[in-house]
Amino acid sequence: xxxxxxxxxxxxxxxxxxxxxxxxxxxxxxxxxxxxxxxxxxxxxxxxxxxxxxxxxxxxxxxxxxxxxxxxxxxxxxxxxxxxxxxxxxxxxxxxxxxxxxxxxxxxxxxxxxxxxxxxxxxxxxxxxxxxxxxxxxxxxxxxxxxxxxxxxxxxxxxxxxxxxxxxxxxxxx
Amino acid sequence: xxxxxxxxxxxxxxxxxxxxxxxxxxxxxxxxxxxxxxxxxxxxxxxxxxxxxxxxxxxxxxxxxxxxxxxxxxxxxxxxxxxxxxxxxxxxxxxxxxxxxxxxxxxxxxxxxxxxxxxxxxxxxxxxxxxxxxxxxxxxxxxxxxxxxxxxxxxxxxxxxxxxxxxxxxxxxxxxxxxxxxxxxxx
Numbered sequence: 186x187x188x189x190x191x192x193x194x195x196x197x198x199x200x201x202x203x204x205x206x207x208x209x210x211x212x213x214x215x216x217x218x219x220x221x222x223x224x225x226x227x228x229x230x231x232x233x234x235x236x237x238x239x240x241x242x243x244x245x246x247x248x249x250x251x252x253x254x255x256x257x258x259x260x261x262x263x264x265x266x267x268x269x270x271x272x273x274x275x276x277x278x279x280x281x282x283x284x285x286x287x288x289x290x291x292x293x294x295x296x297x298x299x300x301x302x303x304x305x306x307x308x309x310x311x312x313x314x315x316x317x318x319x320x321x322x323x324x325x326x327x328x329x330x331x332x333x334x335x336x337x338x339x340x341x342x343x344x345x346x347x348x349x350x351x352x353x354x355x356x357x358x359x
Numbered sequence: 360x361x362x363x364x365x366x367x368x369x370x371x372x373x374x375x376x377x378x379x380x381x382x383x384x385x386x387x388x389x390x391x392x393x394x395x396x397x398x399x400x401x402x403x404x405x406x407x408x409x410x411x412x413x414x415x416x417x418x419x420x421x422x423x424x425x426x427x428x429x430x431x432x433x434x435x436x437x438x439x440x441x442x443x444x445x446x447x448x449x450x451x452x453x454x455x456x457x458x459x460x461x462x463x464x465x466x467x468x469x470x471x472x473x474x475x476x477x478x479x480x481x482x483x484x485x486x487x488x489x490x491x492x493x494x495x496x497x498x499x500x501x502x503x504x505x506x507x508x509x510x511x512x513x514x515x516x517x518x519x520x521x522x523x524x525x526x527x528x529x530x531x532x533x534x535x536x537x538x539x540x541x542x543x544x545x546x
Contacts, residue, residue, distance in 0.1 A: 204420045230467075236479035237459050239486055243381050243452020244389060246422035250453055251460045262457060270449070273421020274429045278441050280419055281433035284412075297407040299540040300414035302507040303532055305497045306514025307417055308390065312490035313519025325484040332488030336391075337495035343391075344383065347485045354481030355474055 189257045190264050192223060197249050197268035204246075204273065215252065225256040240347075246270075324357055368403055368435055370443045376401060377428055377447030389424040391493035393431070403435055406501055418529065425449070506539040 196218050200211045212235065219225045226234070234255070238248035246269060253265030287293040316329065332346045368376065380392045390413060397403050404412075412434070416426035425448065432444030466475060494515075502508055514532050517523040 202420050204422070233463065233476060233479070234460070236476060236483055237463060238456060240479045240482040241452060241456045241459055242383070243449060243456065244422045244424045246425065247449075247452055247456045250456050254457060254460050255464070259457075266449075266453060270421070270425055270445075273419065273426060274441070274445060277416060277419045277421065277426035277429040278433050278438065280415055281412075281430045281441070284415065284430075285434055293411075294407075295537065295540055297411040298543075299533065299536040301407060301410040301501050302510040303514055303529070303536055304410045304414040304417070305494055305502065306511035306532070307414070307518065307525070308494035308497060309491060309511070309515035310517075310519035310525070312487050312494065313515065314522070315487050315490070317520075317522070321484070325480065328481060328484040329488040329491070332485040333491040333495070336489050336492030343485075343489050346489070347482045350481035350483075350485030350488075351478035352481065354484070355477045358477075 186257060190260060193253050193256060193261055193265045194268045197265050198272060201269050201272040202276070212248070215248065219252050219256070223256070225252065230255070324354065328353055368401065370436060370439055373432055373436060373440055374443040374447040377444045378451060381448040381452050390427065391489055391496075393424065393427060394493075394497075397431055404431065408434075410497070410501065417525065504543060506543065510536045510539065
């Protein structure tokens with residue numbers, strides 16, 4: 186039990202500082218460790234946990250809580266959560282402090298203008314790569330397209346869209 | 360310029376704001392909700408501040424949205440603000456994920472398990488749509504120049520479609536975007 190907790194702490198502590206470009210980038214590493222290396226779960230179970238973490242509210246990286254829960258119960262979930270979030274949050278805090286000190290300086294304004302289109306591009310990129318990374322059939326494409334348009338051009342509540350998507354796949358027997 | 364909003368929230372307001380962000384955001388839609396709450400509803404930041412925080416959060420390793428919460432909290436209220444935002448964002452979702460995980464492990468192998476994963480798949484497809492819809496909204500508001508369209512499209516296609524690593528794409532695109540912003544001068 187203690188051995189598994191140490192494995193979880195080491196695994197997610199390392200992935201926390203390696204997760205450049207967001208939590209999704211290290212999902213393949215998590216999968217390899219949890220399924221093939223430590224045999225905490227099957228590949229199918231990992232995929233289900235991934236879907237849960239994406240459908241549940243909050244950040245997608247909360248999959249580490251589920252992996253920890255499966256591997257070592259509540260203690261495993263707690264250790265995984267701390268290991269995954271504390272190191273990267275400390276880094277984010279340090280960057281925020283530097284940014285704050287830069288105040289209204291010219292170079293910060295320049296950086297703000299330069300980073301805006303980059304951030305917008307990254308928003309599209311994460312949607313596109315999630316689509317590539319899952320088995321997206323015609324039904325899923327239709328749902329994604331419809332919810333993209335609805336969210337971009339109407340004031341509809343996203344929670345309604347999410348519920349609708351869930352019901353649609355359920356009724357289609359997907 | 361000159362529209363920097365000085366509203367400085369209390370720690371409780373910050374915590375509460377991020378509780379609702381954490382609860383109302385699913386899958387890829389998190390940054391969308393954060394912008395809606397922090398920029399549109401509460402006016403704690405303006406779009407350029409938010410977007411630069413979003414991009415910086417991607418440059419720092421770790422979950423982007425969690426980093427962004429820490430970033431926003433730290434900008435508004437220092438280290439205690441960072442902790443309030445982080446705690447607000449994660450506490451309820453962690454509890455929910457644990458409960459859903461518990462149910463999942465219980466339902467495993469039972470027939471009711473398969474409809475559970477159908478619903479998950481449908482919600483996942485919508486979550487991707489929320490992500491893309493957010494991109495469209497942000498683009499309509501914040502992109503005014505052809506060079507910016509080109510930069511946003513290059514990042515989206517190289518990372519999202521061609522599968523380049525984000526780190527590589529940023530190493531090329533951030534300097535290019537800086538150059539374009541510098542050449543175009545202050546608006």
